[in-house]
Amino acid sequence: MARIIVITSGKGGVGKTTTSAALAMGLAQRGKRTVVIDFDVGLRNLDLIMGCERRVVYDFINVINGEANLNQALIRDKRCDNLYVLPASQTRDKDALTKEGVEQVLVELSHNHDFIVCDSPAGIEHGATMAMYFADDAIVVTNPEVSSVRDSDRMLGILSSRSRRAENNEEPIREYLLLTRYDPLRVVNGEMLSVEDVQEILSLKLLGVVPESKAVLTSSNSGIPVILDRESDAGQAYSDMVSRYLGDEVPHRFLHPEKKGFLSRLFRG
Amino acid sequence: MAVNPNPRKTDPDGSRSFELKAASFTLPIIRLLDANVEAVAARLGAKVEKAPDFFRNTPVVIDLSDLPSGVGAIEFPLLVGLLRGYGMIPFGVRGGNREQNAAAEALELAVLRESYVRRGKSANETSTKEIDMEVSPTPPREAASSTPAPPARRPGQGFMLINRPVRSGQRVYASGGDLSIVAAVSSGAELMADGNIHVYGPLRGRALAGMNGNLEARIFCQDLQAELVSIAGHYRVSEGIPTELRGVPVQIFLDQKILRIEKL
Ligand SMILES: Nc1ncnc2c1ncn2[C@@H]1O[C@H](COP(=O)(O)OP(=O)(O)OP(=O)(O)O)[C@@H](O)[C@H]1O
Ligand SMILES: [Mg+2]
Numbered sequence: 001m002a003r004i005i006v007i008t009s010g011k012g013g014v015g016k017t018t019t020s021a022a023l024a025m026g027l028a029q030r031g032k033r034t035v036v037i038d039f040d041v042g043l044r045n046l047d048l049i050m051g052c053e054r055r056v057v058y059d060f061i062n063v064i065n066g067e068a069n070l071n072q073a074l075i076r077d078k079r080c081d082n083l084y085v086l087p088a089s090q091t092r093d094k095d096a097l098t099k100e101g102v103e104q105v106l107v108e109l110s111h112n113h114d115f116i117v118c119d120s121p122a123g124i125e126h127g128a129t130m131a132m133y134f135a136d137d138a139i140v141v142t143n144p145e146v147s148s149v150r151d152s153d154r155m156l157g158i159l160s161s162r163s164r165r166a167e168n169n170e171e172p173i174r175e176y177l178l179l180t181r182y183d184p185l186r187v188v189n190g191e192m193l194s195v196e197d198v199q200e201i202l203s204l205k206l207l208g209v210v211p212e213s214k215a216v217l218t219s220s221n222s223g224i225p226v227i228l229d230r231e232s233d234a235g236q237a238y239s240d241m242v243s244r245y246l247g248d249e250v251p252h253r254f255l256h257p258e259k260k261g262f263l264s265r266l267f268r269g
Numbered sequence: 270m271a272v273n274p275n276p277r278k279t280d281p282d283g284s285r286s287f288e289l290k291a292a293s294f295t296l297p298i299i300r301l302l303d304a305n306v307e308a309v310a311a312r313l314g315a316k317v318e319k320a321p322d323f324f325r326n327t328p329v330v331i332d333l334s335d336l337p338s339g340v341g342a343i344e345f346p347l348l349v350g351l352l353r354g355y356g357m358i359p360f361g362v363r364g365g366n367r368e369q370n371a372a373a374e375a376l377e378l379a380v381l382r383e384s385y386v387r388r389g390k391s392a393n394e395t396s397t398k399e400i401d402m403e404v405s406p407t408p409p410r411e412a413a414s415s416t417p418a419p420p421a422r423r424p425g426q427g428f429m430l431i432n433r434p435v436r437s438g439q440r441v442y443a444s445g446g447d448l449s450i451v452a453a454v455s456s457g458a459e460l461m462a463d464g465n466i467h468v469y470g471p472l473r474g475r476a477l478a479g480m481n482g483n484l485e486a487r488i489f490c491q492d493l494q495a496e497l498v499s500i501a502g503h504y505r506v507s508e509g510i511p512t513e514l515r516g517v518p519v520q521i522f523l524d525q526k527i528l529r530i531e532k533l
Contacts, residue, residue, distance in 0.1 A: 014321075039372075150437060153437040153438075153455045154436060154437040154457065156436045156439040157435075157437060157438045157458070158438070160433065161439075172433070201455070203452070203453050237409070
């Protein structure tokens, strides 16, 4: 049986798709049979970040509607054999995601995968509720700003009531916090919340802190999940996140401004 | 307890698609002292400003009984619009004369007859009147027989224990008893209990104890950072909580109907 992980957030544009791609790739690289599903119907972009947009024939909705079978719709990643992408439809209506349909696809995928990563749209609209309903684990992606933290808190409330686990009175979804676009310098200057601030408000297990990084945009523009950029701070932070998710104790990095930053700024300026 | 369900009526057809029950509710009352809606608007604005969230989606009753006799017609459409603008749900009037009642009915406001509400002594605060009624040992049988359906109630009444964080947007109601939270309560979360509320973690949201009008109810918390605290409808918003009482363990109770916050 696969473990189903939903990547969710209250606010949009915080880095869910970036995270989904990184997590899926990271798990697959460690030998886990992984599939990543785009639940953002109408706004397909997971396939862009995964670099497989030109190989999309069928999508998630086609499978739900019985117009294609899973094997036809799944796209195998060219860099990693253990990884598959199930793209979203750009054209269909969100309501085509039915609970029964989603469940059927997840059950089928469960048989021969270890992890199913669900890239959710932001907020609590239909696509997002479908992505979270069947989840075993949730990674709540949050930026270090008040509105994002507040929305994450709200998402956590919804997660704990609107899921299969909650409805069946099973053990609740395991919830993790991932802070992204963390800019230590701006934290020091008081323009952003610190890790401690956010944790104090959300009281949640911190899975990782991903720094604000140019590497993210560069990678996604070329269709490479940033975790594959091992030189980059964001890539390393995502790699640590995957290790922590799999149970390793890894200290957090990139929490403080680089020391040399001060001098180099001084001389550059 | 305020809820006083009538014995179930047996349905002659044996079909049970609904039950008819009576329940009483504690509701804020807007007691008009001035028929001039503009003057009301100015005062109300100032009041709501202090607790904007408190009134959001709150049903309110407009009490007309203290208006000076001989005031002209009340501009209900204006008044209703005003209240709605602040997020309240005006749903009825009481204590009006025949003209006023007719004008209210024309706007589909319910006219609450005197029999629904025991005339309390004139109270100074919005909402206290209704609370007087609620704590009376034997509520009048007709009390609130016209009120809307009660909020969802949990089975196994008595007290409620929650050991996960209560998040923004979540509401927890311990009907008929105490509520204990052994976790953090986020800003934007709402705790309600007919009895006491205990929070073993930071309380950042709202806590309303004594929901059924129990003036003896208290709130105990380890770390007060609340947006609003209320006992039996007597509330205080964050702005009104002195800094030295914030972030420390406190108890909150009513002393002669005045809300007191005391360090523990
Ligand atoms: N750590 C980071 N550093 C810099 N930019 C980032 C980082 N993470 C994400 N971004 C940028 O933020 C934008 C939004 O990222 P992404 O698409 O992953 O967010 P999302 O949460 O999936 O958005 P949506 O809610 O629209 O689905 C992108 O332009 C991405 O490149
Ligand atoms: Mg996205």
